[in-house]
Amino acid sequence: MKILSLVFLITALLQIVKISNAQELNIPGSIYNGVDSTISSRKPFNREKWFYEQRMFPNNYLPKDAYSKALSQRDEMRKQNGYYYNDYTPSWINLGPTSGYYFNYGYISSRIVTLAIHPYNHNIIYIGTANGGVWKTTDGGISWNPKSDNETSLSSGAIAIDPMNPEIIYYGTGEATYSLASYYGRGLLKSTNGGTTWTNYSSDLPSLSYTSRIVIRPGNSNHLLAAMGNSGLYRSTNAGQNWHLVFSNRTDDVVFSPTGDTAYASGNLGIVISTDGGATFPFNAGGYTSATRNHIAICNSSPNILYAAGYYASNPNETKIRVFKSTNHGEFFYPVAVGTNFEGKQAWYDFYIHVSPHDPDLAFVGSIDIWRTTNGGDNFYNITNGYNGGNVHVDQHNMAFHPVDPNIVFCTNDGGINKSTNKGDTWTNLNQGLTLTQFYRIASNPSNYLHILGGTQDNGTQRTYGSIDWVAAFGGDGGEVVYHSVSNQFMLGETQNNGVKRSMDFGGYWVSATEGLTGSAAWIGPLISHPDSNGIFYTARQQVFKTTNWGANWFPISSGTTGTIRELAISKSDPEVMYASISSYLYKSTNMGYNFTSVTNGLPSRTLTSIQVHPDSSNVAVVSFSGFGTNKIFKTTNQGNSWFSIAGNLPDSPVNDVLIFYPGFFTSTYIAATDVGVFVTDDWGTKWRELTYGLPNTVCMSLDYHDFTGRLRVGTFGRGVWEFNILNTISQIATGSADNFELLQNYPNPFNPSTVITFKLPSKQKVKLTVYNTLGEVITEPVNSMLSAGTYNVNLNMSGFSSGLYFYKIETDNFSDTKKMIFIK
Structure with missing residues (x-):
């Protein structure tokens, strides 16, 4: 330069x-x-x-x-030096959005890449987010909780739940953007307790991974396949602990048949077929032409029916996405919905095809909007129209079907997650409570x-x-x-x-x-x-x-x-x-x-x-x-x-x-x-x-x-x-039990702009210290944490407030007291 x-x-x-x-x-x-x-x-x-x-x-x-070195350096810094502010200081507090609101889309969170539904308790859903990790709901999306905030990567690619033991969750990190770059994926995370804790398995996977799909072999939960985009297709035979490369050609998607003997993978080899549970893929499906990005879906209730879709970057905008169907277990695919413009101009980014596990005639293509067929692919129609008043956010990334109810379907997109109870006719969003x-x-x-x-x-x-x-x-x-x-x-x-x-x-x-x-x-x-x-x-x-x-x-x-x-x-x-x-x-x-x-x-x-x-x-x-x-x-x-x-x-x-x-x-x-x-x-x-x-x-x-x-x-x-x-900090000045709860008068008083508030705890307590103005409005909350028995000083800085009379109040499970203080500039 x-x-x-x-x-x-x-x-x-x-x-x-x-x-x-x-x-x-x-x-x-x-x-x-x-x-x-x-x-x-x-x-x-x-x-x-x-x-x-x-x-x-x-x-x-x-x-x-x-990135892994930077994380290691940070973790070593924590180990050697701790945090700058000690454990008695309040931690970071989240200010939201929990959630945001975005015009006709209603409540939004942010881009959600993948999701999985518990096979038996259908109120349990896991989602994988663009850079906010795994979240879980146990009430069907009414409320959500983060499950991986402290893991090595919060960039999500794919989630799979073991149907034999639904407490086992696989989380493939690294969002599959299909442009050869992904944000800091770090292999596979596995949980054996429903997402409470995770183990990272990354030594046999690409060091900067991105994951498009993880599937578990029906009937043998030790066998997994992972489509890793440009890094190829990987296989594990010991429940994710170790992996080996099946082939290095780019792999965008992979599915198992309901028996688990046959697997289908799609990528720049086109559609390849395994008849030995994913160990080898010696067969190519006929009729399908490999595209820039390739996806495949199988109907579990009619496994002879498969759909495939390709994003052909060099085609004109109106034909960038082409859809294919097989009725003979994937041996041959033929084009369907020929001439349909699926709005595929950015399908390198937002693209999928899924078929209902209950109905082989019901399939969906996700691009900017969601397109649906109810007649086996003869016709697809836009059912969301996000740029024309629809309430589903544009840019679709994934879809999942209710395991039992054929009417319920979930979709994820750039705005979060939506649910339909009528096969996609109408949608509600489930984004409240998500901070992404x-x-x-x-x-x-x-x-x-x-x-x-x-x-x-x-x-x-x-x-x-x-x-x-x-x-x-x-x-x-x-x-x-x-x-x-x-x-x-x-x-x-x-x-x-x-x-x-x-x-x-x-x-x-x-x-x-x-x-x-x-x-x-x-x-x-x-x-x-x-x-x-x-x-x-x-x-x-x-x-x-x-x-x-x-x-x-x-x-x-x-x-x-x-x-x-x-x-x-x-x-x-x-x-x-x-x-x-x-x-x-x-x-x-x-x-x-x-x-x-x-x-x-x-x-x-x-x-x-x-x-x-x-x-x-x-x-x-x-x-x-x-x-x-x-x-x-x-x-x-x-x-x-x-x-x-x-x-x-x-x-x-x-x-x-x-x-x-x-x-x-x-x-x-x-x-x-x-x-x-x-x-x-x-x-x-x-x-x-x-x-x-x-x-x-x-x-x-x-x-x-x-x-x-x-x-x-x-x-x-x-x-x-x-x-x-950063101005209001707390330090423990004496350990051991105090004789009684006590809130002392601040010193100095009057003050400008800083003062010290001291309190004593005879036992371990959840403590909240709040400062109010004369109108009873909370102006700051310097302490809100669990503290051990002892005596504490709180350094309170009021430089941003006007002169006047203020009140400070301490609250624990067993004690409450309020005192006055005067701030004079």
């Missing part, structure tokens, strides 16, 4: 910089290069490209052991900590005013979000590729705000507020844009570049100082963005993911990077003239965001959101520790710190938003 150069152009109206040779990520041999335009133009492809290429760069692959949202970015209202806005994958930009049930502000894939620093009722958000929206009423009503914006944009475009001037926001595409009227229109303050600008930052103490990044290159302006100079020297060749300027000094900035194999956080104390690493002992994992902790005064504390957790340092980056416990093992994408209340929020890529009050 060329070294970027700056060419300064001066006009009569303003000075403009041209970053003339700046380019987007350029990875020779990238799996995303040279893809057919019918695929590369689709939204799922572009967001995946954005997500994975920054993790691969500068390589054209994900290092196969990099994949957030790109989050932001809190500076003047009201209850107001949170976040851009999500698949499900628009979601907002909450304090409830764990969020609602959509607007649709599309979301992106960056920002409140104006001074007038917080003015907000900006965006759809994919910097489709900017604005609200002038705290997010109640949104309109398009792209007037004046031109050029290509990054998948997630930057949006920032001027720190102290009303009306001013900045964004960027192939140049930096500015608005002085809250986004009503924009004008450029830099001229074009061949790359797209991913990150922007502005100094709070000196708004003349700004930074912009393209790929791994960083630029600085000292005149409000009109001229830029390169400050890349000393930084690694990795994708830059965030820029933070110290609130109290424009000389100090911190930047973070994605990828593997080098340090990921760097700091400057001279506006980028030189950089030094502050990554210390951080795990070698992509760092997605970094935050300078500034509670109104200089600290040596920085916080980093990574693919393996949230970490903190209080010694300028020499030593890092995991912040605190309770966060699921998912990707942490975006940090937000609410200055007034000390609330740190993290937006995860698969488990919603989580919060930790």
Whole structure:
């Protein structure tokens, strides 16, 4: 890649910089290069490209052991150093969405990839989610519980339940995206107690796995087959403990006949058949032509009937999906529903075929919508119409049938899970209670900590005013979000590729705000507020844009570049100082963005993911990077003239965001959101520790710190938003039983802004300490956890609240007391 150069152009109206040779990520041999335009133009492809290429760069692959090494480094850090905040401190608290609400689709969670129904207790259902792990319901979908939050991978591919012993669950990790990249699958997880605990079997499976289907041989539960996409077909004969490769050709799907003697696998070999329980596949089905992606289904009540469907990427849009049927046990397939347009233009991403186990004439094709035949394939009709008012979210991923009731069918898609009790005529969703949202970015209202806005994958930009049930502000894939620093009722958000929206009423009503914006944009475009001037926001595409009227229109303050600008930052103490990044290159302006100079020297060749300027000094900035194999956080104390690493002992994992902790005064504390957790340092980056416990093992994408209340929020890529009050901490100052329960008067009192509350416990108790204002409203809850007997100090910081009289109340099973305190600024 060329070294970027700056060419300064001066006009009569303003000075403009041209970053003339700046380019987007350029990875020779990238799996995303040279893809057919019918695929590369689709939204799922572009967001995946954005997500994975920054993790691969500068390589054209994900290092196969990099993620497992990062997890091991994190786990060793936990073992050696524990968490930064001790066990008495409240853990991360989930803020939802539980669930979200997305216009005509109703309640949504996020993409659900796979599901399995208990063969005997039909109220028990397991689902596998995009990056939120396994969830289980025992009441038919009324409520859900996560079952794998702390396992090695929360990226789901397939789930299978042993019919001989339904307590045995197999969970194949790694979502099968069919584009040669998958997010950190780690082989197979097996549970023998209904998902309570899991054992990871990965030594014989691909180190970066993705799993399309796992099937258990009827009559012999020790025998399993796993379709592992581009890695081929694998077989186990000892209930998943060991695996061997049957063949290496790409395998998209696999099914057993009801007897278990015959197995069918579909992939780039077409449809191949085994008559020895999956040990070998010497036979090819006639009549079926191998496609880019291939799926197969068998009717258990009539096993002579099979359906197959292929996604043919090079075909015109109207014939990209073709459906076939066999009536002679798979010996020969013939085309059905010829001429039907199944909306297959992105079936590399959303595609399946399933047939009812009760009725061989009832079959379904999933693509963008669900297509159904009730006459054995003669005709298929769209029964969901998600883009035309239907209540089933678009982009279908899987389907399962009730084991006994032929009318009940479940489907999963980009919005979650739906259920039909009439073979698909109508649908209800089962998403309430699921916390699976994949957030790109989050932001809190500076003047009201209850107001949170976040851009999500698949499900628009979601907002909450304090409830764990969020609602959509607007649709599309979301992106960056920002409140104006001074007038917080003015907000900006965006759809994919910097489709900017604005609200002038705290997010109640949104309109398009792209007037004046031109050029290509990054998948997630930057949006920032001027720190102290009303009306001013900045964004960027192939140049930096500015608005002085809250986004009503924009004008450029830099001229074009061949790359797209991913990150922007502005100094709070000196708004003349700004930074912009393209790929791994960083630029600085000292005149409000009109001229830029390169400050890349000393930084690694990795994708830059965030820029933070110290609130109290424009000389100090911190930047973070994605990828593997080098340090990921760097700091400057001279506006980028030189950089030094502050990554210390951080795990070698992509760092997605970094935050300078500034509670109104200089600290040596920085916080980093990574693919393996949230970490903190209080010694300028020499030593890092995991912040605190309770966060699921998912990707942490975006940090937000609410200055007034000390609330740190993290937006995860698969488990919603989580919060930790970093200012209010608790420590045990004496062990052993106290004589009595006691709540002491805070000290000092009056105070500004911090005080210490002490309480004593004579026995182990669940303790809740709550602070109220004079209206009886809860303003913070610094303690809500199980504590051993002893004496405890709670450090309470009230810097975000107004002066006045407050009350603090302690509650246990056996004791309650309330006292007054006075905060004077």
